[in-house]
Amino acid sequence: MNRIALLRAILWVGITVLILTLLVSSYIRIASVVDSLSTGNLPSNGTIDAGYVRNPVLICLHIAPGCLFLLSGAWQFIRPMRNRLIHIHRWNGRLYILLGLIIGISGILMGALLRFGGIIETWAATGFGIFFLYALLKAYQHIRRKQYALHREWMIRAYSIGIAVATIRPLTGLFFTFSNIPFNQFFGITFWIAFILHTVVAEIWIRYTRK
Known part of the structure; x- marks a missing residue:
């Protein structure tokens, strides 16, 4: 196995773990919101759950499409599927862009509200949400112009930002375990760490595999 193939295998293992992490945490989050609304047992003000319960439509618009976005994006990057099922790849690409627009806009709104x-x-x-939307639009623009290499690069950038949300979960666990900083104070920090980390990894991979 050459170096590129090894790195690609490592990346896929990481992506799979992150997707599973987000799917499980999303299920728990939605179930918690539904339970609170159905039982009337509302969380205390000032907690993260309180914000979710007060904005159930926005949360569902972000979480459900977000899970589909990660699965749709993963499919787009499977080369054998892309090469053999080009029509499915194209339709899935349209779905990927649509889901990305939904979660990008809803993510910015969540950050503000x-x-x-x-x-x-x-x-x-807000900052990474805008960059995420820009990357999606650039990816679409390049594929319309049949600029496949540039399309691939911007797809990678968009997907890396989209899946960064899953990295926030283990980062939160690390802060809980190894620091005494209150949750509401380090929660925003985990956003920056996750988004910057994924942006850097994406750029390294793009440059390393650029033809």
Whole structure:
């Protein structure tokens, strides 16, 4: 196995773990919101759950399409499927863009309205949310012009930002375990760490595999 193939295998293992992490955490989150609304047992004000319960439609518009976005995006990057099932690849690409627009806009709104992590969270959600939407539009623009290499690069950038949300979960666990910083203070910091980490990894991979 050459170096590129090895790195690609490592990336796929990481992506799979992140997708599973997000699917499980999303199910738990939606189930918690539904339970609170159905039983009337509302969480205390000032907690992250309180913000979710007060905005159930926005949360569902972000979480459900977000899970589909990660699965749709993963399919797009499977080369054998892309090469053999080109028509499915194209239709799935349209779905990927649509889902991305939904979660990008809803993510920016969540950062502005919920703000559990304060202004630090809002800045991260807004800044990287705008970059995420820009990357999606650039990817679409390049594929329309049949600029396949550039399309691939912007798809990678968009997907890396989209899946960064899953990395926030283990980062939160690390802060809980190894620091005494209150949750609402480090929550916004985890956004910045996850988004920057994924952006850097994406750029390294793009440059390393650029033809």
